Amino acid sequence: TKPPIRSFHRHHQLWTAMTPADFEAINRCDRPLPKNFNFAGDVLDQWSQKEKTGERPANPALWWVNGKGDEVKWSFRELSSLSKKAANVFTKSCGLQRGDRVIVILPRIPEWWLINVACMRTGLVFIPGTIQLTAKDILYRLQASKAKCIVISEEVAPVVESVLSECPNLKNKVLVSAHSWNGWLSFQELFQSASEEHSCVETGSQEPMAIYFTSGTTGFPKMAQHSQSSLGIGYALCGRYWLDLKSSDIIWNMSDTGWIKAAIGSVFSSWLHGACVFVHRMAQFDTDTFLNTLTTYPITHLCSAPTVYRMLVQKDLKRYKFKKLRHCLTGGEPLNPEVLEQWKEQTGLELYEGYGQTEVGIICANQKGQEIKPGSMGKGVLPYNVQVIDEKGNILPPGKEGDIAIRLKSTRPFCFFSEYVDNPEKTADTIRGDFYVTGDKGLMDRDGYFWFVGRADDVIISSGYRIGPFEVESALIEHPAVVESAVVSSPDPIRGEVVKAFVVLSAPYKSSNPEKLILELQDHVKKSTAPYKYPRKVEFVQELPKTITGKIKRNVLRDQEWGRI
Numbered sequence: 306t307k308p309p310i311r312s313f314h315r316h317h318q319l320w321t322a323m324t325p326a327d328f329e330a331i332n333r334c335d336r337p338l339p340k341n342f343n344f345a346g347d348v349l350d351q352w353s354q355k356e357k358t359g360e361r362p363a364n365p366a367l368w369w370v371n372g373k374g375d376e377v378k379w380s381f382r383e384l385s386s387l388s389k390k391a392a393n394v395f396t397k398s399c400g401l402q403r404g405d406r407v408i409v410i411l412p413r414i415p416e417w418w419l420i421n422v423a424c425m426r427t428g429l430v431f432i433p434g435t436i437q438l439t440a441k442d443i444l445y446r447l448q449a450s451k452a453k454c455i456v457i458s459e460e461v462a463p464v465v466e467s468v469l470s471e472c473p474n475l476k477n478k479v480l481v482s483a484h485s486w487n488g489w490l491s492f493q494e495l496f497q498s499a500s501e502e503h504s505c506v507e508t509g510s511q512e513p514m515a516i517y518f519t520s521g522t523t524g525f526p527k528m529a530q531h532s533q534s535s536l537g538i539g540y541a542l543c544g545r546y547w548l549d550l551k552s553s554d555i556i557w558n559m560s561d562t563g564w565i566k567a568a569i570g571s572v573f574s575s576w577l578h579g580a581c582v583f584v585h586r587m588a589q590f591d592t593d594t595f596l597n598t599l600t601t602y603p604i605t606h607l608c609s610a611p612t613v614y615r616m617l618v619q620k621d622l623k624r625y626k627f628k629k630l631r632h633c634l635t636g637g638e639p640l641n642p643e644v645l646e647q648w649k650e651q652t653g654l655e656l657y658e659g660y661g662q663t664e665v666g667i668i669c670a671n672q673k674g675q676e677i678k679p680g681s682m683g684k685g686v687l688p689y690n691v692q693v694i695d696e697k698g699n700i701l702p703p704g705k706e707g708d709i710a711i712r713l714k715s716t717r718p719f720c721f722f723s724e725y726v727d728n729p730e731k732t733a734d735t736i737r738g739d740f741y742v743t744g745d746k747g748l749m750d751r752d753g754y755f756w757f758v759g760r761a762d763d764v765i766i767s768s769g770y771r772i773g774p775f776e777v778e779s780a781l782i783e784h785p786a787v788v789e790s791a792v793v794s795s796p797d798p799i800r801g802e803v804v805k806a807f808v809v810l811s812a813p814y815k816s817s818n819p820e821k822l823i824l825e826l827q828d829h830v831k832k833s834t835a836p837y838k839y840p841r842k843v844e845f846v847q848e849l850p851k852t853i854t855g856k857i858k859r860n861v862l863r864d865q866e867w868g869r870i
């Protein structure tokens with residue numbers, strides 16, 4: 306019989322200590338999932354206790370810099386007390402209640418981490434968004450989620466202002482800024498006067514914790530909902546074996562605050578293992594600043610998209626002496642074996658690729674201690690049972706290409722997303738027989754390593770971003786020059802693939818200067834939807850390939866781009 310998991314009863318708010326080993330045991334299915342779990346109370350406050358008793362090294366929990374000389378360092382104790390104050394801002398000053406949804410669109414500033422933890426403490430559902438979101442994107446997110454509160458920085462204040470009249474559910478608008486704005490609650494002011502006394506809500510393990518908007522082939526982004534335990538406990542083994550983290554480590558995960566990769570690398574895996582999360586607020590990505598940061602700070606772990614490594618290996622890396630770097634990670638898009646080799650040759654460090662998606666987190670990884678096969682995404686990560694299946698849901702033998710899928714029956718992995726909110730059809734569409742289908746094609750070799758082949762649908766994975774063609778086509782059609790368009794992926798040596806738009810022009814624009822018109826259309830898309838989606842390539846065509854029923858055949862254009870026809 307399995308040993309009973311340590312008591313999870315809480316007496317007078319004294320939260321019993323679960324160790325990282327306990328959480329790892331839950332991921333191995335050696336221990337049951339506790340009924341209640343709260344990452345703030347069960348993990349962060351425990352590290353805070355360990356700091357008091359000297360059981361954790363003296364490195365900070367959060368170390369933030371902005372390259373202009375500003376620096377913030379918080380211990381777990383400070384994180385605990387500051388996030389309790391922030392929790393009171395939301396419950397007392399804003400009157401929000403457990404289960405209410407909060408959209409948070411902030412750049413990489415310390416308040417993002419504080420507000421994230423405050424939402425955990427209060428049971429508020431955290432909905433992050435990248436600051437690249439435009440007015441249309443934000444309106445869609447506010448309406449779809451029925452969020453009661455939005456927290457933003459000055460960068461997006463004007464665009465949010467422009468859509469507020471269409472969001473009747475929104476009760477609170479909170480601005481994180483040194484300046485005050487008419488009609489907005491000032492987070493800083495409320496925070497200053499908030500109490501440090503706060504009792505962490507005893508959330509259920511399966512209670513909603515966060516919602517991520519994620520793009521698909523059709524329609525606007527869906528709301529993938531995660532539970533307290535899927536994010537809070539689900540990355541324990543990933544943190545141990547892929548990230549190889551200990552409490553003395555300092556991890557720099559570059560991902561924007563809007564993506565689940567920020568949650569994995571800059572919140573849950575790292576803090577579960579008591580490591581320090583390093584953040585550099587770079588307004589614009591720049592390889593020199595990036596490399597200098599690694600030579601200046603004692604960063605031990607680096608996690609970045611393959612596109613970043615592709616950009617870095619263009620430089621003479623041997624000129625840089627990284628201070629403490631010992632473990633490098635990548636994910637979000639496929640990594641080419643050449644880049645892995647070049648990185649290793651120039652830095653002496655391996656590159657550990659992980660594979661996953663918003664709905665399921667990390668499901669395959671090259672884990673510490675396992676041989677790395679360049680070009681492979683590594684092996685399945687527990688508790689997931691990852692397989693390659695055929696169209697009928699049968700498991701395919703090693704070497705056979707099919708759909709990468711996760712076994713859901715008879716036991717649904719707890720770290721799996723709960724659903725696409727308000728979209729049972731789309732949730733059901735992901736299930737085939739006993740499996741959840743990722744939408745990616747791949748194969749597994751005889752040694753259990755997975756190899757990525759490509760998307761099974763029209764989704765574009767560019768620089769680590771997941772881009773739905775429909776969203777770009779919808780933006781393009783708003784321009785008077787565009788009669789119709791088809792958006793597909795096109796190969797790119799740095800970004801892996803980029804967005805390419807095939808456009809049929811309206812009569813008045815047929816004689817326009819093509820270079821000027823391309824720039825105009827690109828600029829238009831950047832204003833209509835998040836700029837990372839803009840078509841980096843545009844081709845004007847007389848007509849688009851279509852089926853007899855008039856449906857655009859994106860696959861024909863994509864195959865043409867990739868030289869497959």
Ligand code: BCO
Binds near residue numbers: 662770837
């Ligand atoms: O390259 P361009 O200059 O032509 O265009 C860039 C920006 O300049 C432009 N832009 C941004 N804000 C704008 C704007 N234009 C007009 N107005 C504005 N307000 O838009 C383009 C944005 O492209 P970008 O974000 O790729 O920029 P950049 O600087 O080239 O960054 C390169 C990377 C590699 C740093 C960036 O692409 C990146 O961070 N990629 C990683 C994304 C990521 O973290 N993905 C993980 C998702 S979670 C996941 O995959 C699940 C795995 C478990």
